[in-house]
Amino acid sequence: MAQKVTISPVTRVEGHGKVTIHLNDDGEVVQSRLHIVEFRGFERFIQGRPYWEAPVLVQRLCGICPVSHHLAAAKAMDVIVGAGTGDGLTPTAEKIRRLMHYGQMFQSHALHFFHLASPDLLFGIDAPSEKRNVIALAKSKEYRELAVQGVMMRKFGQEIIRATAGKKIHGNGAIPGGVNKSLTPEERDRFLNGSEPLRADKMIAWAEEAIDLFLDYYGKHTDLLDTFSRFPSNHLSLVGKDGALDLYHGRLRAIDADGKKILNDIDYQEYLDYIGEEVRSWSYMKFPFLTELGKEKGWYRVGPLARLNTCDFIPTPKAQKAFEHYRARTNGKPNDRCMHTHWARLIETLFSAECMKELLEDEDITGGELMAGGKKQPEGVGLLEAPRGTLFHHYRVNANDQIEMANLIVSTTHNNQPMNDAVEQVARRQMTGQQTITEPMMNAVEVAIRAYDPCLSCATHAIGRMPLEVSLYDSKHRLIERKIR
């Protein structure tokens, strides 16, 4: 076949990744919006299914973080089978799940840094987009090793997932009330003392190096990283015992822009008493808010930045040291600098690596007691901190063990308002006085959205990808220009 084949992006749902900017008569930005279509259909799809199928089915929601959905659903089902939340499982089940989760966090964070963030940092955010990507990284003599490192870090995380979840994709390791396997001593030893570089110590060392790489860039571009897309907000996440960073289990904490607690470590089974979801006419995606503060003021951020704001400390030594340095930059106050999300993500990467090593060295990880149970409950909520932020799974089950209600709030939904504000801020900064969409403006929008790594097409992949579309309107709502990248 000599002729070239052109493949169009397969448009699953209309309106993906669309930015609209409205100008006034003076060419100033009066309103900007990021339009994301949420994948709500899944909640109807799962109705009528037996509850034990949920942890496997929900993984198809997302190709990037299937493990997060798998574990959040399993945690909700733990409640339904009467095994309680978090501490109700056997030590082996609890620790195998944690290992699976930290493997997932590690591989996802590593992928984000090396695939999306590091090309921006190493080539500069103003570099042409075709030169600012991981392929260019792999091509360059200088950074090739870094690209390989990123791929190996991801591979290590994937191998941990395979060992704990059973399969790299659509695992079934976590089941209501426990897990269906633990590690064999051979599997454990391979991760601790296996062939280089796929061993836990190396992952810790590489995560530390990635932080150094970020700090090197930060030293040279302090102003950019401190001021780009910066705005105050509330922050929400789970926190573990004594306020420790814990990505698998804990209580819900929310703080305001000054660090004052709004939600003081509440039991997330009661989340409906504290969190509402607003529907706005122009968006398919809901806008969650803290009910105590109301719709206007109650929106919040989730994800790495929020988590390092809400927690009091990190319970592993190397990550704690990095955290102290990070916290000192803002004098211990909540960090509202969008680009510091990358820094926070790398500290969590190091934390995840340290957690994996700690868990692998724990003898419970090879234990045989896998299941717990109790009195069946009609309803359960499962929460955890997914790579991009807090993930809520809430189910109600009928007498025939069928799911009759499901409510999922994913991190992209929590971050809806902050992402809109981020886009509006860069649009104002880049657009004012101009009646055209410039390349720097497209770059800035892309970089701002990228810090949140939204799930624009959860459950889709694609040969050919979703474009970023920016449309500019005048004061009469007439389209001036549309650019697609």
Next chain:
Amino acid sequence: MEALKTTAVIGIGNTLMSDDGAGVRVLEHLDGLPEHVAVVELATGGMTLLHHLEKYRKVILVDAADFGGSAGEVRFFTPEEVSSIKTVGYSLHDLDIMAVLRLASQLGTHPESVIIAAVQPASLEMKEGLSDPVEKALPGLARKILEHAV
């Protein structure tokens, strides 16, 4: 046993989104595969493709793709024959399979041979089950995949 597998048929797509799942559903039709051929359900695994590519000499990627054909139409082509669209995204949820192949090339883990088996979707709505034209195309698609895999 895994080590003896030199060729892989990799099914890509989401079975919850009707024809998007064609690449995965066709794997059920692959009867009588030779010993050296592995079947991999990548589904929505995106970047995980990179870790599969390094294991095989020959890879056949099966996916729903809009190449402007009629519903259920099947085409086989190589990555070189695709004029792809863009290289930078702003979300990891938006991975381009073609970009994963290029990255594998740069890292030296690209298989000697990659063939893309594409089927033109008719429907991508959120439901299980394929549209009629795509469902009917699967046995023929499977036969052609077998021919390429041998």
